[in-house]
Amino acid sequence: MALTGKEVEHVAMLARLKLSEEDQKKFGEQLSAILDYMKRLNDLDTEKVEPLAHVLPLHNVFRSDEARQEFSREEMLANAPLEESGLFKVPKIM
Amino acid sequence: MELCQLTAHELKDKLVQKEITATDILDSCLQRVAQVETQVKAFVTLTEESARETARAVDEKGDYRGLAGITCALKDNLCTKGIRTTCSSRMLENFVPPYDATVVRKMKDEQAVILGKLNMDEFAMGSSTENSAFFPTSNPWDLERVPGGSSGGSAAAVAADEVIYALGSDTGGSIRQPAAFCGVVGMKPTYGRVSRYGLVAFASSLDQIGSLTKDVTDCALVLNLISGYDKMDSTSVNAEVPDYTRFLVPDIKGFKIGVPREYFQAGVDERVKEVIKQALLKMEDLGAMVEETSLPHTEYALPAYYIIAPAEASSNLARFDGVRYGLRDTEAENIIEMFASTRARGFGPEVKRRIMLGTYALSSGYYDAYYLKALKVRRLVKEDFDRAFARYDVLAVPTTPTVAFKIHEKSDNVLSMYMSDIATIPINLAGVPALSIPGGFVDGLPVGLQLIGKPFAEGTILRVAYTFEQNTDYVGRKPKLGVN
Numbered sequence: 001m002a003l004t005g006k007e008v009e010h011v012a013m014l015a016r017l018k019l020s021e022e023d024q025k026k027f028g029e030q031l032s033a034i035l036d037y038m039k040r041l042n043d044l045d046t047e048k049v050e051p052l053a054h055v056l057p058l059h060n061v062f063r064s065d066e067a068r069q070e071f072s073r074e075e076m077l078a079n080a081p082l083e084e085s086g087l088f089k090v091p092k093i094m
Numbered sequence: 095m096e097l098c099q100l101t102a103h104e105l106k107d108k109l110v111q112k113e114i115t116a117t118d119i120l121d122s123c124l125q126r127v128a129q130v131e132t133q134v135k136a137f138v139t140l141t142e143e144s145a146r147e148t149a150r151a152v153d154e155k156g157d158y159r160g161l162a163g164i165t166c167a168l169k170d171n172l173c174t175k176g177i178r179t180t181c182s183s184r185m186l187e188n189f190v191p192p193y194d195a196t197v198v199r200k201m202k203d204e205q206a207v208i209l210g211k212l213n214m215d216e217f218a219m220g221s222s223t224e225n226s227a228f229f230p231t232s233n234p235w236d237l238e239r240v241p242g243g244s245s246g247g248s249a250a251a252v253a254a255d256e257v258i259y260a261l262g263s264d265t266g267g268s269i270r271q272p273a274a275f276c277g278v279v280g281m282k283p284t285y286g287r288v289s290r291y292g293l294v295a296f297a298s299s300l301d302q303i304g305s306l307t308k309d310v311t312d313c314a315l316v317l318n319l320i321s322g323y324d325k326m327d328s329t330s331v332n333a334e335v336p337d338y339t340r341f342l343v344p345d346i347k348g349f350k351i352g353v354p355r356e357y358f359q360a361g362v363d364e365r366v367k368e369v370i371k372q373a374l375l376k377m378e379d380l381g382a383m384v385e386e387t388s389l390p391h392t393e394y395a396l397p398a399y400y401i402i403a404p405a406e407a408s409s410n411l412a413r414f415d416g417v418r419y420g421l422r423d424t425e426a427e428n429i430i431e432m433f434a435s436t437r438a439r440g441f442g443p444e445v446k447r448r449i450m451l452g453t454y455a456l457s458s459g460y461y462d463a464y465y466l467k468a469l470k471v472r473r474l475v476k477e478d479f480d481r482a483f484a485r486y487d488v489l490a491v492p493t494t495p496t497v498a499f500k501i502h503e504k505s506d507n508v509l510s511m512y513m514s515d516i517a518t519i520p521i522n523l524a525g526v527p528a529l530s531i532p533g534g535f536v537d538g539l540p541v542g543l544q545l546i547g548k549p550f551a552e553g554t555i556l557r558v559a560y561t562f563e564q565n566t567d568y569v570g571r572k573p574k575l576g577v578n
Contacts, residue, residue, distance in 0.1 A: 008450075015408060015453040016415070017446055018434035027450055030508055034451060037509060038397045041467050044474065051469030052476060054299050054329075055525030055549075056286050061328035075192040081422035088417050093429045 002032045097122035098255045099572065102164045102312040105258060109158040116149040116163030119258070120207055123165040127209075127256050130575055135231050136241075136251035138170045138180055139211040152205045161319055162205040167257045169248050170211040171218055172303070173292040174198055181294050182226035183216045185420045185440030195292020196327065197261060197303050197320045204319055209257055212247030216442045217411065218268055218296045220244050221514045224505050225444045232501070233275060234573040235539055239498040242272030248306045249276035254575055259307040259316055263293055265300045266399055267493075267518025270530040272306070274493035274542020277532045277571060279307045279559070281317060284549045285525035286331035289324030297406035298329075300399075300522040309569050310531065310560040314338035317552060333550060341553035344564040347381030351558070352486035356392035357517050362495040369534035369541040370492045373562065377490070380561055387486065389478040394471050395520035400512060401455045401468035402523070407445075408452030414440060447508065472523045479524040483548045488558050491517055493530040493542030517544060527552045531559045532568040540568070 003011075008028045012019045019027065073086055082089040097105065097119050108114045124142065131137060145165065152163040168174065171181045173191035175198075180186045194202065201208060215225035223231045223246025231246045233239040234254040241250040245262030249272035252260050262269040264282035273280025281304045288303045295301060305316035318339065323332040353374060358367055378384045416422035416436035423439055426432035441449070455464035482489060495516060504511040521528045526549055533543025543562070547555040563569045 003454075007454075011450055011454045011457065012434075014457060015449050016412075016430070016433040016437055017441075017449060018431075018438040019446075023446070027447060030447060031451055031454065033509060034400065035454075035464075038401060038464065041394060041397050041401075041471055044391075044394060044471060046467060046470035046474070049470040049473050051466055052473035053469055055476065056329060056331065058329060063325070071192055076418075078192065079189055079419035081416055081420070081424070090417055091426055091429050091432050 003028045003035070096126065096255070098126040098258070100258070101308045102161055102258045102315055105164055106158060106161070109163055116152040116207055117146070119163065120145055120149045120165050120209070123209060123257055126254070130234075130254050131256065133232060133237055133575065134234055134250050134254045134256065135229050136212055136247040136254065136256060137167070137210045138182060138213050138228060138247070139178060141177055141208060141210045145207050145209045148205055148207045152207070160204045161315055163207060164258050165207045165209050166201070167209045167212050167248070167251055167260045168198065169214050169245050169260070169262045171214060171263055171294040172198055172261060173294070174211065177211065179211065179294070181217045182214045182228055183440065183442070183445070184227045185414050187421070189419055191292070193292065196289035196324045198292060200319055212245075212251055212260060214247055215244035215444070217294070217407070217445050218244040218263055218265055219407070219444050219448055221267070221271060221511055222499070222501075222504065223247060224501065225442060227442050230501060233498045234575045235277060236498065239500055239539070240275065242275035242498060244268040245306065246272045249273050249278055249280065252276070252278045252306045252308060253573060255572070259305060259312055261303060261320070262306055263301055263303050264522065265296050265403060266522050267515040269304045269306060270493050270518050270528060270542065270544060271515060273530040274540065275498035277540030277573070279310055279313050279529065279531050279569065281305050281313050281529045281552070282521065282527060283317065283321065283552055284527040286329055287527070287550065287552065288320050289322070289327040289330045291324055291326035295410040297403040298410060299406060300403060310556060310563045311339070311342055313529065313559070314342055314556050336553055338553055338556055341556045342560045343557055344561045346377065346558055346561045349382040349488070349558060350486045351377055351382050351384045352387040352482050352489045353384060354387050354389040354392065354482065354489060354491060356389055357491035361513065361516065362492060363497070363536070365536040366492050366494070366496060366541050369536060370490070370543060373533040373543045374490060376562065376566060377558070380565060387482055389482060389520070391471065391474045391478050392520055395475045395523055396512065396516055398468040398471040398475065399519045399523060400451070401464050402472060404448040404452030405455045405465050406452070408449045408456065411445070411449055475520050476524040479526055487554055489546040491544050491546070493517060493544040497536050497539040497541060521546055525549065527555060529555045529559055531562060532571070534568055
């Protein structure tokens with residue numbers, strides 16, 4: 001199945017990826033080819049198969065709800081592209 | 095032989111006997127780096143100074159327990175406190191983690207001499223290390239060829255004797271495939287055996303940290319060091335860790351080895367098949383019972399993987415948004431545009447492709463058809479292994495369908511690149527352990543024999559691999575690199 005330009009644009013929006021027109025075209029073609037290849041999964045009847053998200057028989061892993069201070073504010077901000085008054089600074093939201 | 099050419103256990107013996115010092119080993123490795131690194135290009139970051147300090151400290155103390163004093167290096171997706179951790183991506187080019195990954199902390203506690211951070215496919219997505227945003231790495235056996243990936247820097251550095259061993263990560267073959275291409279021993283432990291805390295996440299239900307070493311004994315030593323439960327990783331398993339060196343017994347009489355025929359079908363190079371067949375005959379000679387079997391859902395593992403892994407990646411990589419760390423496009427006027435343009439600049443084409451693919455598979459209207467379907471197929475793939483392991487101690491297959499391919503040979507053909515992991519991917523979906531060991535050569539290039547075990551039966555794999563190693567002369571062969 002071929003992805004339309006509009007679909008590619010929509011997925012890019014969901015993924016928060018700005019794509020050039022050239023990228024959009026290229027990804028459209030490549031993703032269509034990959035999705036075509038995925039179709040072979042439909043050869044298998046999986047109606048009665050339970051999905052397997054994870055190989056370990058783990059469910060909820062609990063720990064006690066205790067606060068820990070492992071990093072200082074300075075350490076947490078050290079890699080910030082932009083900071084101000086000990087906070088991460090971002091462009092305007094609204 | 096120079097010291098850098100020896101194995102960790104050989105060097106350890108010399109350290110204990112006081113024949114050499116940790117500094118001697120480091121010097122030998124540094125000399126080798128100076129000699130070959132411009133050709134191999136395995137390192138993203140060299141940490142000579144801190145390595146020297148550690149070596150000196152070990153020598154002063156004179157306590158050479160475990161892997162103390164042995165020079166090694168880390169794939170650059172393992173967080174190292176104070177040393178940049180790039181994932182070979184523009185996104186993290188200047189990222190300096192405030193903490194060590196658990197495996198790194200264990201290595202530091204052991205006083206391992208860490209010489210630096212190794213090149214990889216960006217965010218571990220790729221099979222050739224050509225997806226590094228910085229530079230490609232070359233295969234020490236033939237500089238025109240890829241070292242494999244995504245842990246290509248790790249495999250190449252070990253094969254080129256720049257370090258004695260390295261750590262890598264394996265999501266769909268990223269340790270075993272480069273180990274096969276570079277003629278070293280690569281182990282992907284059972285999912286949950288090694289803590290993933292501090293490993294930059296790609297696909298969390300598949301990722302596992304493991305080793306690239308020069309022989310099977312070193313593999314056991316590194317596994318001893320990195321294994322074990324960690325409260326910082328809720329998916330690490332709280333099970334006893336045996337001393338893996340106890341499994342280094344050169345005897346496989348009566349072992350049952352299954353050979354699934356699906357791994358020898360179309361697409362596998364005839365010469366690779368022949369090498370593996372000879373290796374299996376050797377196992378039979380050594381007293382193992384070798385029998386053909388079937389894992390019928392094998393062909394569906396690859397398409398299922400390329401839905402599941404990108405889906406998890408698209409979620410994991412959402413954190414790279416230019417706010418808290420990493421690159422930011424500072425020209426964007428509002429926050430949504432900042433997210434989108436930062437990610438456009440920071441990620442390379444393969445990472446974008448997988449984020450797009452994963453986002454699509456998880457998006458409304460397609461979730462059932464792709465993601466849920468893939469999870470169901472994952473169960474079928476895992477059940478194939480469960481059934482096989484009711485009969486066999488280990489399974490033996492080729493690690494890769496071909497020997498190392500040429501640089502640029504597959505970089506324009508996405509699906510063809512994905513296919514190079516066809517024999518390693520099912521193992522990650524099932525979460526079982528597997529090791530690649532040099533099983534022979536084709537035209538002077540190494541071929542990997544892959545041994546797959548039951549969950550937490552790394553010891554059994556090591557025993558079979560060790561027996562094979564001791565009865566053949568493929569492990570320890572060196573590329574001619576740097577010998578002029």
